[in-house]
Amino acid sequence: MSGSSATAAGEEILHRRERHRFMRMRHERRRADYLAGRRAAKAAVTHLCGITEPAAIWVEPGALQQPVLGGPGTCGVAVSLAHSQHVGAAVAFDVAHPVGIDLERVDPARAGILQTTLTPGEREITAGLRMAGLTAATAVWTAKEALAKFLRVGLSIDLSVLEVAGWRTEGEWWRLEYRHIVSLKALVLVVDDWVLALCLPARSAVSTPGLHGTLAAALVDDIAHSQRAAVGVSAVDSSTERRWP
Secondary structure (H helix, E strand, C coil), X not given: CCHHHHHXXXXXHCCHHHHHHHHCCCCHHHHHHHHHHHHHHHHHHHHHHCCCCHHHCEEEECCCCCEEEECCCCCCEEEEEEEECCEEEEXXXXXXXXXXXXXXXXXXXXXXXXXXXXXXXHHHHHHCCXXXXXXXXXXXXXXXXXXXXXXXXHHHCCHHHHCEEEEEEECCEEEEEECXXXXXXXXXXXXXXEEEEEEEXXXXXXXXXXXXXXXXXXXXXXXXXXXXXXXXXXXXXXXXCCCCC
């Protein structure tokens, strides 16, 4: 499945408000990215809230272009979403426990740009890792983007505020710590040439049985079939652990 037929096949999950915005988009690439993000968001929200009809809820941009969730059964719930090369990822969460998410593909074409975004301290940290330099730089970038989304400011913020100051393992994840916001952390997962990052309170835990294999299968299989994969992620809560769908 490819092209407009693949895009049309996923439109049934759109609320009429989303469909109106979708139909005004002229470029296929923008449509594909929009649909990937909405598919991921609907998967995360319906899993968290027990909603059976994805088209009954909607996600619209707020004043800062942050995703704003609406619809029956979504009171007190928010969503963060990301997309990269027509692949979407989203996390739904209780507003009392915010989370930010980012997803990036390790892309050699962006190697030069990503290197320029690293601070001297980040270069020192990544140089000491048993990981390809581009993968490490992409991981740092996803951690910064996830933090910017957590703060709901996007990349309009001075990037120095988002600086990564520490890197260690935490279960299946890499844990990246921020220099200027010590109450938060990023959990980063590398699967093949994809990097997924969650920004969340530093003392929160994530229960992810078998996540690494599940995520790899979802990305690889969906990309192979349609180039429009969506990975929905359920909420992360420090007191009540939830499982990924």
